[in-house]
Structures are given as C-alpha cells and as structure tokens.
Amino acid sequence: MRSEILTRRVFVKGGACALLATTAAPMLLVRTARAAEGRRRVLVAVFQRGAVDGLAMIPPYGDPAHASARPAIAIQPPRRGDTERALDLDGFFALHPALAPLMPLWTDRALAVVHACGSPDVSRSHFDAQDYMESGTPGVKTTPDGWLARALGTLPDAGSPLRAVALGAALPRSLRGDRGAIAMQSVRDFDVRAATSAAAPRGFEALYEQGVRDLLHGTGRDTFHAVKAVRTAGAAGLAPAHGAQYPRTRFGEAMRQIGQLIRADVGLEIAFTDVGGWDTHVGQGNERGQLAVRLQDFATTLAAFARDLGDRMADVVVLTMSEFGRTIGENGNRGTDHGHATAMLVMGGSVRGGRVYGRWPGLRVDQRFEGRDLAVTTDFRSLFIEVARRHLRVAPAASIFPGWTPRAPLDLFA
C-alpha cells in the first residue's frame, strides 16, 4: 500500500518535471553557476512556533482517510482551475490555497517539502518540543547550546561580527552557545542613538570592553563590533529589489531585514527568525479562516524574500520548522490539538525542489502514532544535518547532533 502510493507519486512527479524542464532549466543553470563562485552561503531558519498543522499546509488529499478525519476543516482536494481549493503538487499532496504565492517556486523546483517530519521524542509540550528541536537533542534538556550555534562553530570563521543573526527580541535557543550570534529587532535601530553627544556611544563601548568574561560583557563587546559592521555596510538603507513587496507584518519585516543583511554582504551565514500563531485549537478554518490568514502571511513573505534576493537565492536556503504537528482528527471546536509529525519546507540553494520528500506513514487509525497523530518517518535531524552538510558545507565528521547517527540521506540537494 505504502510503496504503491510512493511509486505513484514519483511517477506523477516525474511527469511534472518533464513538462517543466524547459522553463526550469535556465534558473537551475543560474543557480549552479552562482554557487560555483564560492560566495558565502547563507541558511535562513524559520521557526513556526506553536506547532503548525502540516496536514493543512500540505494536505495529503490522496490519502483515503484524509477527508473523513477532518469533516469540517480538511482542505478541499484540488480541481483544475479552482484556486479556492488545494493546489495540486504531485497528484497525492497539495498546497493549501493560501500558500499559492509559493507555487511558482515549486514549479521552478526551488521549493521542496519534507512531510511527516518531526521529533522522535513524544512530548506534546510546546516548550519542551521547541527546546529539543532547537538544541537538536530530543529528550535531553541539559544540552547547553543550540544546533545552529554548533553548526556555525564548525565552519571557518572569516571574522565577521554578523555571522549569525536572529531577527527578534531574544536570541533563540538554536543560536545560543557563545558563538557571537546577534539578536536584533530592527536593523535600522541597531545603533546607539546619541542625540545629544557623541561621547555616549564611546562611553558605553568602554564599559563593556572591560576584560570581564561573562554573558553581559561578552554580549556588549559583540554588540559594538556588530553595530559598526551594520553601519559600514549600509544595510538599513537597502530597499527590496526586483519589485519585491513584503507584507507589513512582523514576519514580513523580519525577512525583509534578513534580506538587507544578506544583500549588504555583512558576512551573514546563519539567519533565524520565528513566526507564531499556529496553535489552532479552536476554529482553525479550512481554505479560509484563521490558519489561512497565517499561511497567507507566511507564503507571501517567503515569496517576496525569494524575489528580493533574485539570483542570490543560489547561495541561500530557507528552512522552515515547527515543534510538532497537530492531531489528524479535528477536535470538538473545529480545531486541532497537539499532535506529532508535521511538514517542513526547504527553499533555494541547490535544492532539488518540486518534490515531497519522506515516506508517507498514512492517516488510517492503525497507521497513526498512538492511534491519533501523524507518525514521524523523517527525524528532523535528518533534514537539518543534510541542510548543514550539503548547503552550509559543514564537514561530515562534525558532530552537530551529539549521540545520533544519521540514517540514509534524503538527497535533497543537487
């Protein structure tokens, strides 16, 4: 049964690729050529906090149990020419209609989906599951640093104070660990505003230059180096390129500014941001509604980012993640409770897009995890390590996920 589904998907996918080969080839060539120049590669990690419903993002409409599991909230299967329903990806999976802005990236094979992806840990706690995903050590709470900080630590350091930047109020767990990662809410405001006297910035800098080794002083020293780098590069003044229009939302603003930092060549290697509102226990909606509004913002922003960066996307991969998925069945309030596996997206770089990766576990009750949730068939670490190795070029021997040995690769990248 499972292999039959898989075969059919590959077959349909193969057909789609053949059809699109003529339009996709030039873009692929551009991407490969750019990457070959050896320009610094960038990973943009996007955390969908609150546990996004992968079954709504990427509905598996070909699964016979799909429609019946979700009488009120299942996304209607695709119908040619109807943009109000799910948009077909490969004959089995589809895209939520609110994710339509991502469709050109899919057809351009710049976007891949990894479905039924998640953590081997069974926790349905947002906090614990986010912590495990960001530390990269499911079930272990004592890991001091984050997986992205460890990845950064294995890469050659060209000396930029802005190698890793999180757009947001706090440094995320993924980037903690004394690797000089920077958090900022706004590129424009990332400076000392000394209206009265230029003596103030110098004084503050001196206060944190003292040779004290602690979090506060270390952060202070990093801060003033980074401030100068951002100022020198003129990142704050860069308008979106190629007519890209970011939504004026928090997520849109965060991605727009990550785009500025990349385009200003400040030496960025890892960027991180997060976007919330996915904990849809009540009235999640279907083609329209609460979740659709969030997805619309999500997709419009990602599409604007790809457009803004243009050819530069050859060096940039966007990886989306969420701590777990949601129940296969809808709950009593046309919402979904905390589940297990979800769907993650990989966009840009040399990704072999236009495909849904991972083995599909099925939605039938006997196929579910604990009888209720989508089973995890791809450990999130399998996805993350592949992005780190194949895109960021982290050395194969480097230990980013301690105590874990990668299985067969997904083969996401060309």
Added chain:
Amino acid sequence: MRAGLIARPLLLIAIPFALSSCGLAPTRPVPAAPAVSSAPTSAPTSDAAITHLLSRITFGPRPGDLERVRSIGGPAYLEQQLHPARIDYAPAAEVVGALPTLSLSIAELLQQYPRPDPALLDRARAGEMSQQEPATMTPPERRPARIVSELAAAKLARAVMSDRQLQEVMVDFWFNHFNVSADKGVVRWYVTAYERDAIRPHALATFRDLVRATAAHPAMLWYLDNWASTRADFVIPQGPNQGRTAGLNENYARELMELHTLGVDGGYTQGDVREVARAFTGWTIDRPREQGRFTFRPAMHDIGPKTVLGHRLPAGGGQADGERVIDILTRHPSTARFIATKLTRRFVADDPPPALVARVAAVYQRTDGDIRAMLRTILTAPEFYAASARRAKIKKPFEFVASSVRALGGTVDTRGAEALARAVGTIGERLYQAEPPTGYPDRAEPWINPGALLARLNFALHLSGNRLDGVRVDPVALVRGADRTRPDDVLDHLLGTVLLGQATAGTRAVLAAQLEDARVVRKTADDRGPADTDVGLLTALVLGSPEFQRR
C-alpha cells in the same frame, strides 16, 4: 498578631551573615531557632544585605530607600512588604485612578471599547480598505487598544511609584506564571479584570486560590480554549454553529498540569490530559462578547466518571469535578517542587540552590501552598544572601525600565507611564502580549543580546536626558552636595545614589576616564580646569553599565 508577625523574624536574625558578607569570617552554623523551624535563616543587617533585599523584593531602590530600611530594620521591612494592605499606595493610585479602563468590568469594556464594525472588517478583508482603516473609524480614546495600553501604563506607574513593591513583584510573577495574551481574540477585553480580580487579590495568599481564580476566569477560559471544550457528543443548541457536534479540547488541561501546577516532568500522562479536560467541560463563558462572565453549563459537561493521576472522580460530579482536579493538582508534591523552583529562581538565581528549593517545597506542603510562608523562607535563607546570589539575576526589560526611573527618583503621569511601557516593549518584553502560555522566561540568556542591550542603552540616554514625555527625572538632584567643578566628586555621588556603591573598580575607572572627554566635562573659558559636568550623560552611562543590568 501584627507585632508577632514582625517580631518573629527578628528572633531569627543570624549574626554570621553580616560577618561573612564582608568577607571577614567564614559562615558559622546558624543557631537553631527554637519552636519555629530547624531551617537555617538569615536577615539583612549590613547595607550591602539591605541593598540586595531591596534589589529583589522591589523594582530597585529609590534614593533614600536604603536609609529608610536601615532605620526600621530589614526584617521589619520585609514583613511590611508581605502585608501590602498596611502600606500607603497614594502616588501610584493617583495615576492608576486617571486611567479609565482600570476599574471597568468586562461587560463595560466590551460596551465602551467596541470592536470595529464587522462590516468594515469584511471590507478590509475584501481589499476595499486597508487592514488598519476599520480601527481608525473609532476615536482613539475608544479603541480597544486603549485597554492594554492603560493596563501596561498602570503596571509601570505602580512599579515606579507604589510602595507596595513586593505585591507588584508578585503580581508580575503570577501573571506571567498564569500567562494569558491580550493578542488572542476577546482576551483583550478580559485582561484588565484578569489581573485585577484573579491575580492581584491572591498574589501573596494561597497558591490554590490562584489556580482556582485563573481556572474560572474568562481570560484563561478563552486563552486556553476551555470555554469551547465539551463532552464528546454535545450538540450545539443555538448560534452560528447550531446543530454541530462539539467535543473535547485538551489545551487548558495540558497547560494546567505542565505550566501551572505539576511541571512538565511532574508525572502526568496523555491519558491524564484527556481526563482533566473531561473534568473541566462545562467551565465556560457567558456571552463572551457581551457579558464575558464565568458560567458552568451542565449540558456541556461530561458526566461520566474520571480518573486523574490515579484518583477516581465518581460520575455526576458536575462543576465539582474541576474543583476536585484543582485539589488533586495543588496538593501534589510535584506542584510543591515546581512552584518552589520557580519562586526561588525569581528571587535567588537562574539555577536555584536545590537545598533551598527543597525547603521551600516542604513549606508549600506544610502550609498548603501559603505564598507568604514560602517567600519568608526564601528571603531569610542564607542562600538568598550568599555572595554568589548578589547581582546574580539579570533584570528583565520591565525590571530594568522601572528600576532606572526609581534609581533617578523619577515620577510619572499617565502619559509617562505609557511611554515607559512602550520602552519595555522595545527592549523585548511586550507587556500582556506574551503569546505562548509559558509567558516570558525568567533566565538571563533570552534577555541579553545585542539588540536588546542597545535598546537598554538608548532608553538610558532618553531617560537621563528627560526626553520621555510625562516622565520626570532630575539627575542633578542625585549629585546634590557634590562640587560640579570636581568631576570625580560628581561621579562618586552618582555611583553612590544609583548603584549604591556597588560599581566594580573597573566600571568606576572606565567612567572616570570619560571625565577626560571635553564633551562630558566642560572646561572653563580660559581652559584652566573643569567648569561643569554633564550629569545627564554620566547618569545614562551608569544606567547602561553592566552592574545596573543586574539585580
């Protein structure tokens, strides 16, 4: 009674503390306190110890606080703070009284601060007007956003000016523990009442009362979706969803155990989550957009028997099922440990000393969760006064902003309080808008990063330069008595009043070096010596110093 409460801790004063804090003597065994408890206790007698106590149970000392506490004694001050009703609260009350939404009921807020017309929202959704436009059709003073702005302003006014400091610290702590976000649906209209009626009255009382009050408050019922959770086969009798079958929603049940009581490793299962959710079916909201009152609806309730953490709840318990669950959870040893850990983390250190946590947990169990008793245990513990605990906590943005204004002896009006609340948000703590049910973290790492540090420095410059509308500070008053033509003297006065002498030698040296800068110390016209010191700028540097980021 009153005298007894103050006198008891005085009996427990441990001499070793004062000596060891000066580094003169190793800690000696504490004499056993007869008849009360064998637990070790300590009390603040030195200036350094009083400063430490002030930095933890208040939002930072104001000028003169150290002297005031020294005169009545640290233990007496602590007992006062544990009984806020005995403390005058006038200056803050005046500002809060000028904020109209603070005293309104939920129904009044829903009526007087209405949502934009749904028809307009539809037009915005259809693209006929911008997303912002519907809100602008209402006059600014009647927009729902006012509710949260005023609530945040009240929080800042109280933190800066109320003398009931420990109460404000605990209201902040418990709100965060039982977090709800004003950004989720109708919670915006409920959040004022939630803090006022469910959190504040119980902030220094009994833990069970907090759980009970939050469980039955419309803000929590909405935020964690329990209002909509029903027995499996419940058919909605009326309204837009009439005829539809509803069912269970696990959200509140899970967070009640994970975040409010037992803790994530407290020993519950997914099965317990379902059973607790069943017990709370029927705990709902009467007309959420008109009345917003708690009500129990028997028709929604699952009347079957339940088993929660091994305890049997017989069939037909009705509303009492939820009450019974609260009893089971609040009497559980995991809850005692979890609450003890969080309280000790707030007052002592990010990684709280295990022995103290164990003692506080024991007090929880012995006193049925008496918050005052737990606080007294923490705030008289040798671990609390240990050298390793001094300035060990990083101020979160709210604490940093409030303590800055307090350190400068500042006052605020309603506009100023709102400006401060906005500054807190800019530094990373959007008040009443933490989205996840975990609230904001109480550890250093999330708050210390370059963007947030710059925001702190910029706030220090704005405040010291008196550039925040409605906030009045007078840095020059801090150095009264200092010779303005002697920059060193000015600096030492400032370090004395703002950092209470706790600047490191390194920081003092850096600040002294700034005095060489002609922009900090203006020279006389004939360039023969210092004429005047830019006290505002020096003050900003002190507020931005590493020491001032700590408490």
